[in-house]
Structure formats: C-alpha cells, structure tokens
Amino acid sequence: xxxxxxxxxxxxxxxxxxxxxxxxxxxxxxxxxxxxxxxxxxxxxxxxxxxxxxxxxxxxxxxxxxxxxxxxxxxxxxxxxxxxxxxxxxxxxxxxxxxxxxxxxxxxxxxxxxxxxxxxxxxxxxxxxxxxxxxxxxxxxxxxxxxxxxxxxxxxxxxxxxxxxxxxxxxxxxxxxxxxxxxxxxxxxxxxxxxxxxxxxxxxxxxxxxxxxxxxxxxxxxxxxxxxxxxxxxxxxxxxxxxxxxxxxxxxxxxxxxxxxxxxxxxxxxxxxxxxxxxxxxxx
Amino acid sequence: xxxxxxxxxxxxxxxxxxxxxxxxxxxxxxxxxxxxxxxxxxxxxxxxxxxxxxxxxxxxxxxxxxxxxxxxxxxxxxxxxxxxxxxxxxxxxxxxxxxxxxxxxxxxxxxxxxxxxxxxxxxxxxxxxxxxxxxxxxxxxxxxxxxxxxxxxxxxxxxxxxxxxxxxxxxxxxxxxxxxxxxxxxxxxxxxxxxxxxxxxxxxxxxxxxxxxxxxxxxxxxxxxxxxxxxxxxxxxxxxxxxxxxxxxxxxxxxxxxxxxxxxxxxxxxxxxxxxxxxxxxxx
Ligand SMILES: Nc1ncnc2c1ncn2[C@@H]1O[C@H](COP(=O)(O)OP(=O)(O)OP(=O)(O)O)[C@@H](O)[C@H]1O
Ligand SMILES: [Mg+2]
Numbered sequence: 001x002x003x004x005x006x007x008x009x010x011x012x013x014x015x016x017x018x019x020x021x022x023x024x025x026x027x028x029x030x031x032x033x034x035x036x037x038x039x040x041x042x043x044x045x046x047x048x049x050x051x052x053x054x055x056x057x058x059x060x061x062x063x064x065x066x067x068x069x070x071x072x073x074x075x076x077x078x079x080x081x082x083x084x085x086x087x088x089x090x091x092x093x094x095x096x097x098x099x100x101x102x103x104x105x106x107x108x109x110x111x112x113x114x115x116x117x118x119x120x121x122x123x124x125x126x127x128x129x130x131x132x133x134x135x136x137x138x139x140x141x142x143x144x145x146x147x148x149x150x151x152x153x154x155x156x157x158x159x160x161x162x163x164x165x166x167x168x169x170x171x172x173x174x175x176x177x178x179x180x181x182x183x184x185x186x187x188x189x190x191x192x193x194x195x196x197x198x199x200x201x202x203x204x205x206x207x208x209x210x211x212x213x214x215x216x217x218x219x220x221x222x223x224x225x226x227x228x229x230x231x232x233x234x235x236x237x238x239x240x241x242x243x244x245x246x247x248x249x250x251x252x253x254x255x256x257x258x259x260x261x262x263x264x265x266x267x268x269x270x271x272x273x274x275x276x277x278x279x280x281x282x283x284x
Numbered sequence: 285x286x287x288x289x290x291x292x293x294x295x296x297x298x299x300x301x302x303x304x305x306x307x308x309x310x311x312x313x314x315x316x317x318x319x320x321x322x323x324x325x326x327x328x329x330x331x332x333x334x335x336x337x338x339x340x341x342x343x344x345x346x347x348x349x350x351x352x353x354x355x356x357x358x359x360x361x362x363x364x365x366x367x368x369x370x371x372x373x374x375x376x377x378x379x380x381x382x383x384x385x386x387x388x389x390x391x392x393x394x395x396x397x398x399x400x401x402x403x404x405x406x407x408x409x410x411x412x413x414x415x416x417x418x419x420x421x422x423x424x425x426x427x428x429x430x431x432x433x434x435x436x437x438x439x440x441x442x443x444x445x446x447x448x449x450x451x452x453x454x455x456x457x458x459x460x461x462x463x464x465x466x467x468x469x470x471x472x473x474x475x476x477x478x479x480x481x482x483x484x485x486x487x488x489x490x491x492x493x494x495x496x497x498x499x500x501x502x503x504x505x506x507x508x509x510x511x512x513x514x515x516x517x518x519x520x521x522x523x524x525x526x527x528x529x530x531x532x533x534x535x536x537x538x539x540x541x542x543x544x545x546x547x548x549x550x551x552x553x554x555x556x557x558x559x560x561x562x563x564x565x566x567x568x
Contacts, residue, residue: 017295056469079480091473098463099470101495111492115475146499160474 001067001088001167001199003030003053008062010048010223022048024223025062035194037210037231038203040220041243046203047094049220050170053201054089055082066168087116090166094173094203096157100145105131105156108145112164123163130163131156135185151182158186162193169193170201175209187213211235211247212269219244232267249274292458294418299534300347305424306431307535311542312416315340318549319408324556326397327567331559332549333404339545340411347419357410361403368399381568393568422454427525445519452508460501467496 010023022045030036038046051057052064055071064071069085071077090112093099102108109127114120131140134155140148145156158174171190175183191213194200204210210217210231217234219227219242226242227234235250246254249268256278257263263277295301300308318336323329344354372395381393417425426447433443468478471492478489551557560567 051469054473056472079477083475083477086473086475093466093470093473096470098496098500099467099474099492101492101499112474164475 004065006063008059008064010057011060022223026225034215035200035213037214037217039210039244044220045223046220047172050172050201050203053170054086054091088166089168090161090164091170092158092161092174097153099157100153103144104142105145106141108156109159109163112160116164126163130159133162133189134159151178168199172203207245207247293421296348298347300419302534303538304531304535305420305428307539309428311538312412314542314546316412318546319405321549321553323553324558325568327560328558329401336408340408343415344411347415349414349418354411354414365403368402372399423451426451463497463500467493
C-alpha cells in the first residue's frame with residue numbers, strides 16, 4: 001500500500017510553554033513491498049512518525065497519504081474512514097501489554113477483529129489462529145491476560161493486532177524486553193507475515209535486527225530524516241553521528257578487515273553469511 | 285492532550301508563581317471565604333461577587349493562565365446551572381417577587397437569583413483553584429499543606445504521612461493522564477472509537493480504557509512502595525528540606541491584599557452596608 005509523507009511537521013503541546021517540535025519536515029515515500037526499519041536514538045521521533053500512519057496523530061502541517069486516505073492538519077475525516085484505515089494499518093505499540101483488559105486471552109485477541117465488524121465466531125477463529133502464530137497454544141485461550149509473564153503478555157498483544165489481518169503492520173520496538181529466543185521467534189514471524197504480502201514497518205534500536213531483516217532503513221535524527229536507503233549502505237557509514245551502533249556482524253567484519261583479512265564485499269545478514277565470507281577469504 | 289489539562293502547573297516566573305506556597309494558600313483561603321459571606325441584599329451580593337470575579341480574572345492574567353482555559357472549565361458548569369435552577373424553582377418559598385407564573389405555580393425571582401448566586405460562587409472557586417494550581421508546583425502544595433498541619437503532629441496526627449500521600453497523588457496525576465493517552469491510542473488502533481457510537485459502544489470503549497488504567501496504576505503504586513522501602517524510607521524519620529522557602533515582600537503584599545479584601549467584605553456583611561442606599565437607590 002503506498003504511503004507518502006509530504007513535508008510533515010508535528011508539534012507536541014503547540015502554543016503552550018511545553019511546546020516541542022517532534023517532527024521537522026518529513027518527506028518519505030513507501031512503495032513496493034519492503035520490510036522497512038525505522039531507527040534513531042531515544043526521543044528522535046520514531047513513535048511520533050509511525051502514529052501518523054494510522055491517524056492517531058494529525059500532522060501540524062504537511063500531509064500523509066495512506067492509499068487514498070488523506071491525513072492532513074485540518075481536513076474532515078469521518079469516523080467510518082478512520083476505522084477503515086485502522087483496519088488496514090495495524091499498529092503494535094511500544095509495551096503493548098498495557099492494552100490488555102479482557103478476562104481471557106481469547107477474548108482480548110478477538111477484540112480488534114470484532115471492532116472491525118467481523119462476526120463473533122469468525123473473530124474467535126482468527127484469534128486462535130493469531131495465537132498459534134505467536135506461539136501460544138490452546139492452554140492459554142481461557143487464561144486471564146493479567147496472570148501471564150511479561151513476554152507472554154507481549155505475545156498476546158501482538159496477536160491482538162495480527163488477528164485483524166492488517167495490510168500494513170507497524171511494530172514499535174516489538175522485541176524490547178523479550179529473551180533472545182522469543183525475540184528471534186517474533187521477528188521470524190514478522191518476516192513470514194511480510195513474505196505473505198503484508199507491508200511491515202519495524203521501529204527499533206537494535207541494529208542487529210536491521211541487518212538481519214530489513215530491506216530498507218530510515219534513520220531519524222531530531223525529527224529529520226538523516227538516512228534513507230539500503231541497510232548495507234548505512235553500515236558502511238559512520239553510525240556514531242546518529243548515536244547508533246553497527247550490527248555485531250559488521251563490527252566483527254570491520255575488525256577482521258582492519259587486521260588484514262580481505263572479506264568479499266557483499267550483503268551480510270546473518271552470522272552464517274559472515275562465516276561464509278570468511279571462509280571464501282581464507283581460500284583465496 | 286496532556287498540555288491542555290486543567291489546573292496543571294505551568295512554569296512561569298510571575299508574581300504569583302514566586303510567592304511562597306504557604307502565603308499563597310493563606311491568601312487563597314482568605315479570598316475563598318469572602319465568596320461565602322452574606323450581603324445585605326441581592327444587588328450587593330452581585331456587586332461584590334462581580335467585583336470579585338473581575339479581580340480573579342486579573343489574577344488569572346497575572347499568573348499567565350489563559351482565560352480560555354478558564355472558559356473551558358466552565359463548559360461542564362452548564363449542566364449544573366440548569367440543575368440548580370430547577371431545584372431552586374421547585375423549592376417552595378414565600379415571596380412577593382414573582383418572575384412569572386405557570387398556571388398556579390409561581391416562579392420567584394429569588395429562586396433564579398439564588399441559582400445565579402451559587403453559579404457565581406462556583407465560578408469564583410474554580411478560577412481561584414485554577415490560579416493556585418497553575419502557579420504552584422505540586423511539591424510546594426504538599427509542603428504548604430504539611431506546614432499548616434504540623435502543629436497537629438503533637439496530638440499524634442500523621443501530618444507527614446498525609447502530606448506524603450498528597451504529594452505522591454499530585455505527582456502521579458500527569459503520569460496517569462499519560463497512561464490514559466497511551467491506552468486510548470492503543471485501543472484506538474484496535475478499532476475502538478472513543479468519540480462516537482451508542483451507549484453500548486461507549487460502555488465498551490470506557491471499559492477498555494479503565495481496566496488497563498487500574499492495572500497499571502496498581503502496578504505503579506506497588507513498584508513505588510517497593511522502591512521507597514528499598515531506599516530506606518521511614519515515615520517516622522526526621523527529614524530535612526531541599527528547597528527552603530523564604531518569606532518575601534511578595535508574600536506580604538499578597539497576604540495584605542487578600543486580608544484587606546476579606547476585611548472589607550466582612551465589614552460590609554456585618555454592618556449590612558448597602559452602597560446603593562448611600563446613593564439613595566432603592567434596590568432589592
Ligand atoms: N505526548 C507528548 N507530549 C509532549 N512531548 C512528547 C509527547 N510524546 C513524545 N514527546 C516528545 O517528542 C519527542 C519524540 O518522541 P517519540 O516518542 O516519537 O520518540 P521515539 O523516537 O519513539 O523515542 P523512543 O526510542 O524512546 O521510543 C521526544 O523528545 C518526546 O519527549
Ligand atoms: Mg518510541
């Protein structure tokens with residue numbers, strides 16, 4: 001689904017002493033089917049940016065076009081259109097476990113599809129399917145979401161958005177606080193969902209995730225776009241200027257190059273890629 | 285949203301902001317008392333009430349509180365006004381000052397004016413509170429509260445504990461509002477519409493907000509209690525203060541102005557002073 005930001009500015013608390021410019025003129029075009037990562041240091045405006053995509057925030061100036069939906073500063077939007085948009089654009093918040101409220105996991109996950117007009121039976125079915133996908137089996141269906149562990153809560157919350165089958169899936173720091181295995185499982189799930197045709201946006205601090213999963217990376221710095229392009233191109237730049245770290249494999253590769261090993265220049269995504277590259281370099 | 289919250293502290297350096305919170309509280313209470321003093325007749329009641337409202341508007345300007353903030357807070361008063369009016373009209377009374385009659389039922393001017401009087405009082409109170417809360421940090425408020433309560437310590441009254449509870453409660457108001465905002469956003473992404481919809485939808489949307497809000501509030505309070513205990517907080521301990529408040533000329537001026545107004549109004553009340561009679565006007 002094409003999404004276009006046209007010179008978007010956003011000010012928190014406009015015309016008060018607390019005024020803060022969170023976005024300072026964002027121009028972006030998302031077309032084609034890519035897994036896009038949005039990175040940047042704390043407070044750079046990533047969450048603010050993505051909340052424009054499902055019209056939780058209206059830009060202070062500029063415009064965001066999401067398919068045929070226009071999110072501008074003042075244009076009238078009908079309640080029905082907003083609902084349509086939010087059905088298409090699923091947003092998983094930073095720490096989504098705080099949104100759980102139903103007495104059972106099953107009910108909580110079927111909440112979104114029900115809101116979007118799916119009949120009850122079908123919504124429950126979708127909930128079960130989504131729970132299976134995030135790795136929670138039948139034993140969880142009738143448990144209270146409040147007696148789960150933090151990671152399980154997170155999975156329930158993610159399932160709660162997946163159950164609505166959005167065309168665009170936005171994930172705000174989905175792996176923060178998860179253990180490495182759970183983190184990899186969820187990321188692989190998002191990759192899978194992406195390959196099934198959903199556009200995925202990933203907001204993160206973790207450059208390893210970017211290296212491994214992203215097709216395109218956008219660096220936000222102080223409410224502006226500092227970099228937009230191929231992850232590989234970004235890792236060859238000096239990342240410290242954005243207060244970001246290089247991914248582990250790139251750091252390792254750079255250290256090897258410094259010590260005289262000539263690595264073939266190619267796309268490194270996983271540890272296996274790096275191992276292969278080292279092997280080739282040794283054989284030469 | 286959080287920036288337009290009523291009565292939130294707004295950092296400015298006005299005369300009122302720089303008054304000592306204890307002196308300010310004292311002056312506010314003096315002024316508040318005047319609102320409830322009885323004047324000799326209706327004309328005097330509304331003259332004094334009107335003058336007072338003008339005076340508070342000046343205080344609002346002086347403390348950089350926007351008049352629009354005040355007007356916004358009045359919106360909810362409409363309902364109250366109509367309710368009061370109906371109650372007062374229904375209360376039977378004996379008077380010869382009939383406004384109009386519905387059949388054999390007489391509506392008296394006294395009823396209408398009584399309702400109006402209460403409204404003026406409410407408006408004055410709201411405006412005063414607004415001035416106080418917008419110009420006083422929550423911590424200063426609870427300091428003032430504790431200072432006034434401290435004599436009661438000698439008869440075993442837990443004034444420090446109460447002040448601590450008060451300051452924590454005040455401290456957490458913005459945090460909870462932030463929670464409200466965050467949870468509303470998360471639920472809106474799941475298709476909840478907080479603005480439109482019938483009664484059933486409204487109830488559902490409110491539940492989806494309230495439950496997570498309580499859960500997070502309880503979690504927070506538990507965490508806070510643990511954190512305080514871990515750092516050795518003892519409510520019975522003797523403590524020192526980081527900010528030492530000094531009595532300044534501002535406090536003197538503030539108290540004098542408030543006390544002068546209080547004196548004037550008390551004097552006019554007990555002597556049944558009628559300014560209109562002085563000019564030879566016959567009023568009710
Ligand atoms: N409700 C709000 N009111 C006022 N300022 C806000 C609000 N929300 C965010 N901000 C400010 O806007 C800036 C951008 O916030 P945002 O949440 O978009 O950052 P972020 O890039 O998502 O950070 P993080 O990595 O910590 O999640 C921050 O400096 C923040 O202080
Ligand atoms: Mg964020």
